[in-house]
Amino acid sequence: MNETILLICLAFIVIAAIACAMFRSMLKCAVSLAVVSALLACVLYLMGATWAALFELSVCAGLVTVVFASAISLTSTSRHQPENEEEHRKRVAGLPFILIATGMMLMVVIAATGFHIEPQANAALVGLSFKDVLWNMRQADVLGQIIVILAGAFAVAILFKESDKA
Amino acid sequence: MSASFTSLIYTYIGFPLLAIVVLNLIGKKHMEKFCAPIGCAVGVVQAVTSVITMLLLLQYNKAAVNFSQFWDMSVSTEAAYFSVDAISAIVLFCIGMVTAASFLTAAGMREEKMFNYTNVMLILVLGMSGIALVTDLFSLYVFLEITGIASFVLIALHRDIIGLEGSFKYLVMSAVASAFILAGLSFIYMETGSLRYDAVAEMLAGNTAAEPMLIWLAFLFLIAGFSIKSGIVPFHGWLPDAYQSAPAPVSVVLGGIVTKMAGVYAIIRIMSDFLLGTYSVINLAFMLLGLLSIVMGALAAIAQGDFKRILAYSSISQIGYIVLGASTGSMIGLIGAVLHFFNHATFKTTLFVNSAAVERQTGTTEIERLGGLQKQMPVTGVSSVLAFLSTAGIPPLAGFWSKLLIIIAAWQAGGPLIAGIALVASILTAAYFLRLQRKVFFGPVEEHLSTVKEARGGIAVSAVALSAVTVVVGLLFPVLLQILQAQGLL
Amino acid sequence: MNGISAFLTVGSGMNLLYVMILLPFVLALLCLAIPKQSYAAKAGVFVLAVVANLIFAFGVFRAPDATMLIPWAGFEINLALRIYDFSRFIVIAAAIIVFLVGLYSVSFLRRKEYAGQFFFYYLLTLALANGAFLANNFVVMLFFWEGLLVSLFGMLVLVNKDNVRTAVKAIVLSGTADLLLMLGIAMTCMHAGTMMMDAVNDLSVSGIGAVGFLCMLAGAIGKAGSMPFHSWIPDAANDAPLPFMALLPAALEKMLGIYLLTRIVLDFYDLQPGSTMSLVVMIIGAVTLFFAVSMALIQKDMKRLLSFHAISQVGYMILGIGTALPVGIVGGLFHMVNNALYKCCLFLSAGAIERATGTTDLKRVGGLGKMMPLTGLCFIIAALSIAGVPPFNGFFSKELVFDAAIESHTVFYVIAVVGAFMTAASFLKLGHAAFFGPTKLPDDVKKEDVREAPAAMLLPMVVLAAACVVFGVWNRLPLDMIQPLLGDTLAGQDFAGWPHSMTLVLISLAVLLLAIINHIIGYRMTGEGIKAVDHIHYAPGLRQLYHCAEQHYFDPFDILMVFVRIYAWLCYCIDRAINWIYDVLLVRLTSFFSQSLKNFNTGDVAGYMVRSFIGLAFLVLLFVLLI
Structure with missing residues (x-):
């Protein structure tokens, strides 16, 4: 059961990360990044690293997104213009490369870790509350x-x- | 001894925390005008404490002092704790010094958002002190993030487009770096089950890794992550933009210490605690990256048209020297790296303070619009020359000695070619700084600058004080080396 | 006189040697210090110096053999001086010549602006030459030897302050020779393991010894003015004051050079007759005497003609000494003494003519014998001497050299004899053109103004001419001083008196007769004394050669200068190239890289990220390759 959820979460992390790379709108990027972080927190929690999950959630999903969003909200108004045909083509053309890069990295990670996804009990932590x-x-x-x-x-x-005052 | 030590060490964390609490309890209205003195006091106390720590360490002949914050650390051997050793003490001194200089500069610049600036600065100090004190890679990562967040906010403090853009770039690259570092940490964790320095070191020394491949992969990610954080070529893109777009007091602290704490210190830690005395592909990777940074940073600095941007590229180049020193894996190289860390904090802070003075008095940092300021701004001009001579490694200033140690170590570890490249790049250093000096301080006075006066107050004080440190440390360096030798460190 | 010399030898002993060096030097400084206006005072000090030098030289002459040594610079470099046969003989000979030429100079240089400086350099030369003669340590000798370059340069720039070409030429050629000497001394000292000159004996001429021998030889013959270090002398004849010519190229430099050459051949190195090195020395001598006298033959200016003879005569000496036979060495040294006498006399009479008419150009003067009879007489005696007419001194020394030459190889003898023919021919021409024939004077000189030279100038000439006769008729006097110098090498031979080989004498006389016949033929053909040898000068083939020689095509200095210029040009190019690398290439490269790096940083985060990943990829590559 846990493994299935884990795999689904990991798949979504990859999808969200690719989406983050492909979105043109900064805000969407920030949101998908937050999604990645949140899913990562889930994975960490499921694998038994509770404090890491907590940290990931608060720092990456929370704060970093906040700062991102603030920066975007403060800058985007002045430089918003529609995307032309060529830019669009360029962006779509980048997709295969991103996919290949992602695939390669995944392969490296899987090769290195042997893909042990079941939670590992840390001997040092056994018996500690x-x-x-x-x-x-x-x-x-x-x-x-x-x-x-x-x-x-x-x-x-x-x-x-x-900024509200201003 | 232990009691005095521990209480002393609490000040590193306690004093800034206390300052934050006091400031915010009393409130902005009353405390606005006390911000600069309080911040300065935090910096000075930090520096003085670190000096005392260093002296006590020497007195009791101890390598390091461990302490836990508030609770018992005997529960488990796995417990994370804080620790101060000689490297930490030196680094903490740098933090205190640069913090004080930054606050002085902020006061001199009449920073509008003094209260906010002070709060975030204090958090930044906490973050950096934490980096220096922790003994666990994961804690290191936590404090890296604190430092990062505080820096993002500080760069964007004025919420102008340029600041936000610089902050955003730093943020994005930092996120990538964090991902790399986390990945690296997780791989190490998979092998050792602990991220404490001593545990990792034991594992590496005993070569007990079940999957050596994983360790190499971990270091690959760590190298890339910390390289981004330190701004090593080719991971450096964000650095000049961030430095240039930050407000003057912030660029003082950024250029003086932040990027070095966030990246270079971690690299020094890795080399000193994990890999000292070994020579592997990791050393080679750092060596190549260091050389690339030295040369590329210096070359890029030559063509820049902005005072702060030149300083930023110069930082990249000097960070390259520190990394080169650390990469040699020998004691002499490591000492050279730490001392260059210290010297760089001194002279680069001086130069950023000078750029703040120039910005304050003339309203610009573009060197084409400046000229002949030596007469009007003698303190700034002279301290800038001193700092630049120290950077270029001219004896007897402090920068000469550390660069000498690094080049000797590089010769021993990597051969004459590497040492030669590092040496030749010193000439490039002199080239871009001479250009800077000529355009800004020497030559005839530009007409629109004829009424410019010397910056007074905090800026001048910090410039003079930092120059004094450069000169005095340079002159006393042989004594320092003798002490280190007596301690068996050299 | 007896009292004085007794005082000198007994009272001061070895101090005499210092006085020989220091006194001229101090008086030289005094000469320089006396104001320009008081010429009399300057001249007084100067005369005092040369007279005192002569007296002290007599003192040295009578002093017993002795060596002295004062520690000086360490490393075995001591101020070591030595009195013995050779230094005694050469010091007194130099002192006499210096005294006579000095006396002449005082009169010759009256009202000349540069007189004071000339006296200074003159005395400086004297001090240094005495030092070089008396030194018993190689380094000390080298010190004095090199010091002579200073006075040489000084005297050459005196007249033509703006045109120092001759002086530069002299210093380059002599400097090269001195440099070689320095090398040679270094090698000799290394070879011998000592720097004391009296401790170096009969080193073998092979390996490093051969190189050391050749280098020292170059130094010696360079000072003597032999080929290929000769070409500044004819130029100096045009540019330098005449007493300079009489003092240095004609006498003192020959003495220095031949003194050292003799020391090399006799003492330092073991030069065997017929060995390769001996052959080398003889070839140098033969080449020098032949080509220099060939050039002398066609000269139309007295001083220039004499200067070529100054070169060619040294060829006889080198040839004689180079044979390494006792007869040759004795002949060479005797010839050196004789040459100093008659060549000085010739230069001095040329000076007298110059003083009277303002020129020494043979085309503009003629028939002076009637107006200047004593000068003419001295000139004729000296000319007969140099031409080798018995019973004048030149005849006897030349016969000794001929004797040695034919014993070595017939070729050398033939060359020497041909040289003698040309010498005689050129002096017949010179004497004929200058003193006989119709009176001829430059346009701006009136006949009444041309008078005999003053007594102070005449006296040295007369003394020298007389010495030529005395040393010829009574040649035992000089030979008794010269022959002991050879020591055991002499093996009881005695060359005094009439030459031993009658055949050689007859050949010499025949050659002289031939020269006279040649002169008569030439005179008949052209009708002028000065053109008496034009039939040789303009003979087919020779004419072109002479033209080239006159154009300095064979001047070793000019050839050297071509190489120097090529070398300088190369150095200039290399220097430019290095400068270009530093000033242009490096700057351009740096700014190119800087600019591209600057342009690279666009502010585009995506770009930064891409570069970071490229960096990561390289790290991966590095790890994969090296793990």
């Missing part, structure tokens, strides 16, 4: 997480809040 892991073993990361959230708060405050 979630609390132990988070508070005693990864406290540096917890501290980092706190600061990341702080940074995100400031980013939103600085890049969005004041």
Whole structure:
């Protein structure tokens, strides 16, 4: 069951990533990137790396998208123009290359990892509670997480809040 | 000793956090005018603490001091903890110094968004200090991201098109780099089950990897990721744009320390903790990348027309030297790399402060529109010359010594050809800086600049202080080398 | 006089040697220091110097054999001086010539602007030459030897300050010779393992010894003015003051060169008669004497003609010494002394003529014998000497050289005899044109103004002419001084008195007769004394050769200069090319790369990303290839 979900998630990650590369609209790009990050968080969670999933979700799916979106919203208004025929052709022509590159990378990853997708139990973590892991073993990361959230708060405050006033 | 140490080390994280809390509790209205002094104080305290740490390390003859933040770290041997060793101490000193300079510059530039700037800067300091302190690759990644996010916000601080564009480019490339680094980390994790430095080092030293291929792949991704973060050629595209588009105080901190912390420090860590004394394709890859950066950065700097852009390309070139030093895998090269890291933080910050002064006083950083400022801006002119001489590696300034160590190490590791290329590129360094000096400071005064005055206040203070560091460190360098030798490091 | 010399030998002993070097030098500086206006004071100091030098030289002459040594520069380079037969003999000979020419100069140079400087250089030359003669250490000798280049250059630029071509030519040729000498001395010292001259004995002439011998030989003959280091001398005859010609090319330089050559052949190296090296030296001598005298034959200017003879006479000396036979060495040294006497005398009489008429061009003067009888007489005696007419001194020394030449190889003898013929012919022409025949003077000189030279000028000429006669008639006097120099090599032979081989004497006389006949024929053909040898000059074949020689086509200096110019041009091209690489190519390359790199950075994120992936691909390649 888990494996099926994992495979579906991984497939969607690839599709979303390709879509991200192909979209012309910056906003769509940002959204699909967020989708990639969110799906990745799911995969991580399913594979047992809970704290990594948490981090991925908060940082990549959340904050990075926010910053992306803010940058896009602040810049795109001034430079929005319709795409002409040639640009479109160029963009579509890029698709095969992206697919080939993706395929090659996947092959490399599969070849290197042997594609073990079932969750691996980490021997060092056996017998430790979630609390132990988070508070005693990864406290540096917890501290980092706190600061990341702080940074995100400031980013939103600085890049969005004041734009309303302006 | 342990108690004094640990309490001392808490200041690296505690003091900036405290500053953030205090600032935001009291609020923007009351604290706006205290921002610069507080930020400066954070930087100075950081620098002083690191000096004391260094002295204590020397006093007690210890390689490193470990500490956990708030809780017990004896639960498991897998626990992540913070640690300070000589390299960290030097790097932390650089962070403090550049932070102070950046705040002084911000005060001198009369930064409009001082409050926001201070908050994000403090987070940036936290992120960079974290990078210097952690002993776990995943924690390193976390703090890299903090540094990255803070930098994006700082570059786009004024929300003008240029700043946002630069920020966006940095963001995109950083995302790619993060993906690479994460991929690399995951491969290593697959092999070792832990990302702690010592565990990884043990695994690499014992050659116990079940799938050596995976380790090579991991390092491939790590090299690419950290190269993007450090702006090594050919991964450097975003760097000049980001430096140029950032506000002056931000480019001081970006050029002075951020990219070096985010990328080069990690590379130095990898080489010093994992690969010291070995020579493999990883060393070769870093060596080639370093050389490419040295030459390409210097060549590209020659044709640039903007003060800050020249400095940006110069940074690429100098980062190449640091990477070259680290890539040799020998102790002497590593020391050279760390010291060049320090020197680069000093002189590049000086130059960015100078560019801020020029920007502030004349309103432009395009060198074609500048000229003959030496008379009107003597402090800026002289400190710029000192910094440039140090960059070009002219004795007895600080840059000479570190470059010398790097070139010696490169000769030992890679042969005369590599050392020769590194040496010849020094001439290119002199070439682009001479061009810069000539266009900006020497020669007759441009008519529209005849009323320009010297920048006062924070900018001048930081320029003088940094120049003093360059000269004093240069003159005391033999003593420093003797200390290092006494410690058995050289 | 006895008292003085007793004081000199007993009282000061070895200090005399210093005085020989230092006194002329100090007085030279004094000469320079005295203001220009007081010519009398300058001349007084100058005369004092040459007279004192003569007296001290007598002191040295009477002093016992001695060596002295003062540590100087370390590395075995000591200020070592030595009195022995050879230095005694050569110092006194030089002192006499220097005294006579000096006396002449004081009168000749009166009212000449450059007189003060000339005296300075003259005394400097004297000091350095004394040093070179007395030195007993190779490096010290080289020091004095090279120092002579300074005074040579100084004297040559005195008159023509704007045109230093001759001076440059002289310094290049002599400098080359000195450079070779330096090399030769270095090799000799290495070969012998010492720098003391009296410790170097009979090194073998093979391997490094051969190279060292040849280099030192070049230095010696270069100083003596032999071919191929000769070509500045005829030029100097036109440009330099006449006493200079009488002092250096005619006398002192010959003495220095032949002194060193004799030392090389007698002491330093073991030169066997008939060996290859001996042959080399003899060939140099033969070539020099033949070609120089050929050139002398056709000259129409007294000084120029004499300067070619100055070259050709040194050929006899080198030929004689080169045989390495006792008779040849004695002949060469004797010829050196004789040459100093008659050549000085000839130059001085030419100077007297120049002073009286303002020119030495044979086409513009003639019949001076009536107006300047004493000068004419001295000239004739000297000319007879150089032509080798018995019983004048030149005859005896030349016979010795002939003797040695025929003992070595008939070819050398033939060349020497042909040289003697041309010498006689050219002096017949010179004497005829200048002193006999109808009176002829330059347009701007009146007949009444042409008077006999003053006593101060006449005295040296008369003394020299007398010495020519005395050394001829009573040749035992000089030969008794020369023959002991050879030591054991002489093996009890005695060359004094009438020449031993009657056959050779008869041939010589026949040659002289032939020269007279030739002169008469030439005179008959053209009707003028000056054109007496034109039938040889303009003979088919020779005419073209002479033309080429006159155009400096055979001048080693000019040939050297062609190479120098080619070399300089090459260097210039290389320099330009290197400059071009630095100033143009590197700059262009750099700016090209910079510009392309600048253009590469478009601000396009996609582009940056693509480049990053290309970088990654290269890393992958590197890893795949090297793991």
